[in-house]
Amino acid sequence: MNKENLLEIANTVMPFGKYQGRVLIDLPEEYLLWFARKGRARSRIFDRVI
Template identity: 60%
Template sequence: MNPEDLLRLVTTVMPYGKYKGRVIADLPGHYLNWFAREGFPQGEIGRLLALMQEMDHNGLKPLLEPLRKA
């Protein structure tokens, strides 16, 4: 992970699926956990979803708040 990935979590929009149009940082934990069980998609979106799931699972979501205001 690099620091730019954290900014991407609060700016990248989910391009498809049930939560299409939502910022990745705003996806619910159960949806991220579903991807963790079923498999993350290939590419950048999958990498960001995996990172967000890890952050959500470990209670690190509040670390993204300052980036939302920037």
């Protein structure tokens, strides 16, 4: 993964949930880990985080 891809992912806005409207880089690590474990239906945001 290159720098541009990482920046794009980090600046992706969370489209739903408790942190809706916030960029991924600002989300608590614990939430991102929970989100990854939860196994939500595959979505673009899920694929980016994982």
